[in-house]
Amino acid sequence: MxxxxxxxxxxxxxxxxxxxxxxxxxxxxxxxxxxxxxxxxxxxxxxxxxxxxxxxxxxxxxxxxxxxxxxxxxxxxxxxxxxxxxxxxxxxxxxxxxxxxxxxxxxxxxxxxxxxxxxxxxLINVGYGNGIRQAPVAHDTVAELIEQAGLYLARQLRDDGSFHYGFFPVGHEAIPTYNILRHSGTLYSMLEAWEAIGNDTIAVGVPRGIEFVLRETLRPLGEHAVVVDHANKGEIRLGAQAVFILAVVKYTELTGDRRYLDAARQIGRAIIDRFLDSQTGQFVHVLDGADFSVKDTFRIIFYDGEAVLALLRLYKLDSDPVWLKSARLAFEYFLRVDHWQHFDHWQAYAAAEITRHDPDRRYVEFGLKNALGNLDFIHRRDTAFPTFLELLVATLEMVETTGAVEIDTLNPMSAASLLATAHHRAEHLRYSHFYPELAMYFRKPRQIVGSFFIRHHGFRIRIDDVEHFISGYCMYRRFCSKHDSALLGERAGHLT
Incomplete structure (x- = not known):
């Protein structure tokens, strides 16, 4: 003893x-x-x-x-x-x-x-939060969750810039695969956590992670460059291009260090010239790394929203009109094919971002449908689904910045429901945090404490799982901080 x-x-x-x-x-x-x-x-x-x-x-x-x-x-x-x-x-x-x-x-x-x-x-003694501490999602509580998860990711970054990809904590078995898109997305979330909390330890290794992508995966193509996912059949995936751009733009914005920006521009040009149909606005999703032929026209819905968001964020930093023009072209395609029916968080990000530049009523309606059309399912879902919080808060930000309350799709009850569902999901995500009182029962508690897990996948902890918890909470905290730091409670009136 x-x-x-x-x-x-x-x-x-x-x-x-x-x-x-x-x-x-x-x-x-x-x-x-x-x-x-x-x-x-x-x-x-x-x-x-x-x-x-x-x-x-x-x-x-x-x-x-x-x-x-x-x-x-x-x-x-x-x-x-x-x-x-x-x-x-x-x-x-x-x-x-x-x-x-x-x-x-x-x-x-x-x-x-x-x-x-x-x-x-x-400790909570009933329901989904059974066995973890009673702690309402107040401003400081969210900050602690973000910081602990950010520090967890920082601990996963190896000396060469790659990550320990993930674990199944029951036996502390390492997940043997890798994914360069998730690598870049994790760097992005670490930067978000650093921005929100200010703990330098979280982000000090981010340049090492960026340089890993540049050294190990970047392939020059004349004026273009592409990120190649060598761990997955050498594929060139649209999402991997986009999320690396997001990480570089975020790093550049926060630090003023522009050394990676040329690479982001080269990848942005590859998205426009290699993935985007200049006539229809449709993206192809996967190119063959051997000959750059189209391997998959469609792979997963996430890629489309990621690409539009990346081009818009690049425009915000770079001001080249080609980025905005191409993002608009792609978003018009989203409208024509009713892409909102996928209820995707990346499309919510894209809608919120494009309406900052062009508050076109059609774009706003698209963003509202993308959230409101699935709101009941989002509220009732028993698994964590951290991307739901991202979708909800991105939509709330769009509502606030565009005055979307004047649009028929959004009535006072819908605005209040968006807000209430965001609060509910923020609390529900907390039930997937590895607090010490839960981590202590697993094989290596000190190595997993502070992270987030996916319960129905064997308590899986993977870097991209943690990434999305961080991103959702950072957005939630930022949005709520604008409203007297009270997380708004029932105060949805100003949105109606």
Whole structure:
């Protein structure tokens, strides 16, 4: 037992609800529950000698897939945990023959001695946030989430400028793939976090990450250049071009250092000349890295909005009218094919940005439909989906900057619903943060604390997952800071 003076995280749980179950019935219930969404503790005996909290079950992978992809209790993992962490006898194979198992709920408190201010936090004891601290999404809380996630990403940046791409934290298994688009998007979010919080540690390695892209992936093509994704069949993907431009523009804006801007311009010209149809405004999505032929006209909806946003952000910094002209051409295509039906966060960004330059009523209506057409689903969605918050706040920013309340698509009730849904999603995202009181149950808690995870993908932590949580929260904090730092509460009146 470690010396008590060395303890940093201390947690106590008190059982407040117990329900008996026939083992067969409970096993079937577990099999029918979404992965990692079984939110109850289980005791295999009435005296709770062999009881595991919900967080323990998740942390050890105590509920997992069998060979047929059916969710089962993994007694091999449970017994290893009981033996090695608890020092108690393993469960016998006859455990399933018992008459009764028990599910239970707890009320808990967590004491954190790791920071400059020692704090005790009461924990949520019901619903999606079960087991994490009670902390409403107030201004300072959002700032802490952004800072912790930004510092996590900074720790993932290697000396050569690449990232530790991600982990499955149950066994702390590294994700063996890589994606250069997500690499650049992660750099962008680190810059956003630095801008929001001011902690230099978050962004000090960003130039190293940019130079990794330039050194390892950039291919010159005369006056053009393209980012090649060598880890994915050498493809040249529209999104990878666009998101690198976004990272460079953000870096240039924040630092005044223009050394990477020529590369961004070369890539921008490649987007216009190699990916954008000058007649229709339609983008192609993927080129073959071997001969630059079109490999996929369409790959994923994200690429279109990313490309328009990149051209607009480049125009903001560079002022060459070709960037704005090309972005308008592409957005007109979006209008003709009703691209808003994809309800995409990158299109929300693009709509908010293009209406800063041209508040065309059609552009504004597009942005509103892109959000309002899916608002009920966004509000009810049980998984984290961090890009929803980005979509909502980008739309709110467009509403505020364009006076979109005068457009029929947006009535007072719609404006209030946008705002209420943004608040709801901001709180819901918090349930996917690796607070210490949750991280402590996984194999290497100090390596994952402060990050964000995707619960239904085995608590996956990937750099781009964390990226989107950061981006959403940065936008949310910035938007709400304009309104007396009170996160607006129910004050939607000025939007109506």
């Amino acid at each position: 470690p010396n008590e003076e060395d303890w940093r995280w201390i947690k106590a749980d008190l059982v407040w609800s117990i329900k008996p179950h026939q083992p067969r019935v409970l096993i079937e219930r577990i099999a029918m529950t979404r992965r990692n969404f079984f939110r109850h503790g289980i005791s295999f005996d009435p005296d709770f000698n062999a009881a595991l909290l919900e967080q323990e079950l998740n942390g050890i992978g105590g509920i997992g897939f069998d060979d047929d992809r059916r969710l089962i209790l993994r007694f091999d993992r449970i017994n290893r945990h009981l033996r090695t962490s608890r020092g108690i006898q393993e469960l016998s194979p006859e455990i399933v023959q018992r008459d009764t198992w028990y599910t239970f709920e707890t009320a808990g408190v967590f004491y954190d001695r790791s920071g400059p201010a020692e704090c005790a936090y009461p």
